[in-house]
Amino acid sequence: MTEREPDMMPEAEVEAETPETQYRASFSLKTKDAAGTGADAAVPAKVTARDVCVFYGKKQALFNVNLDVAQHRVTALIGPSGCGKSTFLRCINRMNDTIDGCRVQGEVRLDGVDVNQKNIDVVQLRSRIGMVFQKPNPFPKSIYENVAYGPRIHGLAANGRELDEIVEQSLRRAGLFDEVHDRLHSPGTSLSGGQQQRLCIARAIAISPELILMDEPCSSLDPIATAKIEELIDELRSRFTIVIVTHNMQQAARVSQYTAFFHLGHLVEFGSTEYIFTNPTEERTQDYITGRFG
């Protein structure tokens, strides 16, 4: 019997019986499909999005998005301004709930559990998901307090010493500790832009999230600060799953293992980063990554 091409495989043949195994199976198939290599086929999906549509009032911003985020990998979301990248990120931690008139349809699962299910505790959900925004936004508090805030409200430390340890470890992981250890009680806003962004990353990881969403985290940084954050992203993926929105193609190629290209609210193409950047199927992807539009 000759071996069948993975992309010829009918879905029914690989579909498993339970929702939990099904979401893993669907990721494997999709990865093989898109990348054509089968590499990483066994990586489980941390997040699965199925037929996700988002509306702002009557205006539809996302159309039937199906996307799987691989665990302990970096997934880059790319595409021209207004194509729905931030909207998609906000579906994962339910931040679209906070926008008046925004309506989400379809299914987003975190570890197989539907995040929009009625009995989900949104505060607890968000404690599993860290978020880093385009502009560094430290709280108007000290460096220490910026990082300690999350662990304190989520009760992650039994006493002051444990809290100190969490703060130090988070700052170390964010590659900032050596630069700030002697001024932990200075305001977070007294740091440089690149340091503030690393402080925000330290704040995000202090609550030990499983997933970190980054929305253009380097767009206001210089090349040196950007390089530091990119290095950090690569280190963080051994512990966390990361989704990063970026307008910088080189950055997407450098930091991610998977790339999703969005255009006008549609997920046009998704696959391994190598595949998307060297041999995409869709002309629109090719045009975008080579700078012909966007």
Ligand SMILES: Nc1ncnc2c1ncn2[C@@H]1O[C@H](COP(=O)(O)OP(=O)(O)OP(=O)(O)O)[C@@H](O)[C@H]1O
């Ligand atoms: N709060 C909102 N109210 C109404 N429409 C919105 C809102 N936020 C986003 N939109 C619309 O939804 C679409 C997708 O926007 P989104 O911010 O997700 O795009 P994006 O890909 O992140 O763009 P950019 O690269 O510029 O950040 C756009 O047409 C935008 O105008």
Ligand SMILES: [Mg+2]
């Ligand atoms: Mg955006």
